[in-house]
Amino acid sequence: MTTPLVKDRIYRSPQALIGGVLLLVIVGWLGIDALFRGQGRTPWLALAALILIVPLVAAFTLRPAVFANEDRLRVRNPFRVITLPWGEIASLRSGYSNEVIVKSGAKYQLWSVPVSLRGRKKVARRQAKAESDARRGRTGGGTRFGAGRGLGGFDGFGGFGGAGGRGELDHEAGPLRTETDKVMDDLREMLESRGSAESAQGEITVRWAYEVAAPAVAGAVLLAVLLAVG
Structure with a gap:
């Protein structure tokens, strides 16, 4: 078999x-x-x-690319390929760059998942506008059509496509995220769910x-x- x-x-x-x-x-x-x-x-x-x-x-x-499955994370950077079992990863950190922190303290940058500070600022402005539209919708300060239209364009950022036309539902769907931040969220979910799995244990390997x-x-x-x- x-x-x-x-x-x-x-x-x-x-x-x-x-x-x-x-x-x-x-x-x-x-x-x-x-x-x-x-x-x-x-x-x-x-x-x-x-x-x-x-x-x-x-x-x-x-x-540059990042390959993730149930057992390990493989990071292909310009000059190295790092294979990291989920059990050896301590955390995934996002700052001015996205990095994998292993339990030994070493860290590896994710070249294929770059941080976009400009994108984060743009998403923050859109999130603020969405929250403002939602508040106006709840207090009757704006039309329901206007609030729904203001959020409808954010489907690619926060997954609001199925929220209908109401600002309240869009607001409850969660904060908007840049694409690379959503990738890091996916990887963190995999780390949380697979970090203790028996098949996800092993040694870290680095190949130049x-x-x-x-x-x-x-x-x-x-x-x-x-x-x-x-």
Whole structure:
């Protein structure tokens, strides 16, 4: 009898993916143009720059991801992959960055779940407006249509889509959250429910991403040699 595979939840930054693809297109276009149409040392410099820049762009934009299942959290950062059984995680902290704190005291940043201070301020303003609309609806200070419309646009932030047209129901649905804060809420729920499970115990492993570092170092060395030779 085979053990069924545990499906991962995957968390990535859409903005980073889009930015990474655009950067790679621009770098590739400029680099290939210089590689085939450049003169003298230009093709060699372009080749060295491509070997250096492409892995770094991919590492910081396309590579970061967080994989979570019932047994463990796997954090794929630009240069490391950290596998953390839920039983070894002490907490998940959100400040200027989102981090995993393990019981030994070590912490690991979640590159694919970046904190957006601007997004938090925007959500806070919308939450304040929603609460104001709800209070006006309860006291008769505004129309029911106006209060419902003011909250209807927040479905993507706080899950208010099924609240109907009443400000009271929208207000009771809970505070609005940014997408990355909702991801952290999901991970905290998994930690709380799975932290003591027998299958979620084990050792933390850290693997360095040599497939990213090696070509970047090679490109940097080649570029330095070409510039030094003149």
